[in-house]
Amino acid sequence: MIQSVELLRLIRRFGRLAEPPPAPPAPPAPGEGADASFVPPRALRGSAQCRHVDVGSCNGCEVEIGQSFGPVYDADRYGVRLVASPRHADVLLVTGVVTHNMADALTRTVEATPEPRVVVAVGDCAIDGGLLAGGFGVRGTVADLTRVDLTVPGCPPEPDAIVAALRRVTGR
Numbered sequence: 001m002i003q004s005v006e007l008l009r010l011i012r013r014f015g016r017l018a019e020p021p022p023a024p025p026a027p028p029a030p031g032e033g034a035d036a037s038f039v040p041p042r043a044l045r046g047s048a049q050c051r052h053v054d055v056g057s058c059n060g061c062e063v064e065i066g067q068s069f070g071p072v073y074d075a076d077r078y079g080v081r082l083v084a085s086p087r088h089a090d091v092l093l094v095t096g097v098v099t100h101n102m103a104d105a106l107t108r109t110v111e112a113t114p115e116p117r118v119v120v121a122v123g124d125c126a127i128d129g130g131l132l133a134g135g136f137g138v139r140g141t142v143a144d145l146t147r148v149d150l151t152v153p154g155c156p157p158e159p160d161a162i163v164a165a166l167r168r169v170t171g172r
């Protein structure tokens with residue numbers, strides 16, 4: 001208890017000791033890139049809850065998403081939090097090419113996520129099949145099964161790019 005009081009006293013005295021965040025990324029100009037027409041839902045301005053769904057990835061994209069929410073890239077400071085259920089989520093981060101085994105699970109997860117929802121395809125596999133396109137276990141891309149609002153290309157994409165996409169949702 002004494003330690004908690006001391007901690008609160010220090011927080012009050014020194015405030016937030018962190019570098020100011022970099023300026024929000026500029027959205028792509030009209031006609032420039034697949035996501036240029038994306039308009040973030042007003043309800044998600046400032047804060048969005050995020051559920052990750054792996055539908056057949058190699059785990060490389062998961063490592064980068066983990067970094068995005070770690071202490072260095074710290075997506076939380078832009079108002080994005082990871083949650084454990086699609087029913088609590090506003091944003092779905094979908095990784096991997098859609099396998100037959102995960103196709104129904106993806107559809108059900110999207111249906112369980114309330115509107116206004118934003119679906120982000122993270123990594124080349126999710127966007128166009130990437131290295132795994134045409135594999136025997138592959139149903140298709142994420143866009144073959146649901147509406148995709150934002151894409152983060154790369155194999156795997158860097159945390160900076162993942163965080164930039166999430167910042168477009170929250171506007172922070």
Ligand code: SF4
Binds near residue numbers: 096
């Ligand atoms: S885009 Fe690359 S890193 Fe991501 S799941 Fe596909 S192969 Fe793995």
